[in-house]
Amino acid sequence: MTRRAVVQGVGHYLPERVVQNCEFEKTIDTSDEWIRTRSGIERRHFVAPGQTTTDIAVLAAEAALRDAGMVAADVDAIIVATSTPDLTFPSVATMVQGRLGMEQGFAFDVQAVCAGFAYALANANALILSDQAKTVLVIGAETFSRLMDWTDRGTCVLFGDGAGALVLRAEEGAGTNADRGILATDLRSDGRHKDILYVDGGTSTGTTGHLRMEGKEVFRHAIEKLAETAHAALDKVGMSGEDVDWIVPHQANIRIIEGTAKRMQVPMERVVVTVQDHGNTSAASIPLALSVGKARGQIKRGDLLVAEAIGGGLAWGSVVLRW
Incomplete structure (x- = not known):
């Protein structure tokens, strides 16, 4: 028998404010057609004033726990993937832990930008396989609207806010690729490419900074x-790729999604696409797509999924998961 980290529940939260492409036409030189043609994005959600990354992470976590039929007392560990924490410290994860009333276990953040959820899943899987935790709540949550330079039309129209969460629990499998749960992970990074996607703020500048991106290079x-x-x-x-039921990609740009699917020889009919409604929500995009894909009736028990993402660093990775 082989221990597997199996999905028990999934959930998400999107802020109430929906921002259509046409809103940007009032302030910058762009258009709905320009944005749709280059990115596939039609709308995105922005957090309300005072609403934090922790706030939306908690709401996604609660939705995932409800879907799993579990409560916070059942969870051994929380991992939050985010690049937009409320504070330098403590971590968003520990604040989520406190808000959920979870008095046991441990919590920590993972920062790998848009690849963050793949990194978080790999860490959760390792904790379960090593028996350091039996149940792990994995969250991706971002408030990227607070990092935008609203004069930069090449970036400010691409990003949105949101949160998604999975509950993973240890179960025994047969040790074959027919098992449910995480079957394989692959993580990579290359710091030589830092300058093509970064935020120009932090402790070195004393400012929050803005997102900067060389789109063609990315x-x-x-x-x-x-x-x-x-x-x-x-x-x-x-x-x-022939064995894959669904690719669940990082939702950054429809052309990247289509190009990746083509290289994997997987038709777009087997790709979960939410970029049109959410924009790029960084580490939240994969769990959001998983939750929406399940709600749509696309993702079903036993389906083989590949989730993959790339972000600043550059950092990238993938997870093979049977639902």
Whole structure:
């Protein structure tokens, strides 16, 4: 028998404010057509004044726990993937722990920008496989609207806010790729590419800073590296794109999503796409897509999923998961 980290529940939260593309036409030189053509994005959600990353992470966590039929007392650990914490410290995860009333276990954040949820899942899987935790709540939550330079039309129209969460619990499997749960992970990074996607603030500047991106360079790296990491994870369990029921990609840009699917030889009919409604929600995009995909009736028990993402660092990775 082989221990597996199996999904027990999934949930998400999107802020109430919906921002359509046409809103940007009032303040910058852009248009709904320009944004849709280059990104596939039609709308996104922004947090309300005073609403924090912890606030939305808690709401997504509560939704995932309800879906799992569990309560905070059942959870051994919380991992939050975020690049937009409320404070430098303490971590969002410990604040979520406190808000949920979870007095046991431990909590910590993971920062790998848009790849954060893949990194968080890999860490959760390792905790479960090593018997350091039996039940792990994994959350991706971001308030990227607070990092935008609203004069930079190339970036400010792309990002949105939101949160998604999964509950993973240890179960015994047969040790084959037919098992439910996380079957393989693949994590990678290359710090030589720091300057193509970063935020120009932090302790070195004493400011929060704004997101800066060289879009063409990010696009060039994304398709190649996402397909590569997905194939590497599938290879670990003797599978290929033909075996995949659903790709659940980081929702950054529809052209990147289409290009990656093509390289993996997976038709777009087997890709969960939410970028049109959410924009790029960084570490929240994969759990949001998982939750929405389940709610739509796309993702069903026993389906084989590949989740893959790339973000600043550059950091990228993938997870092969049977639902």
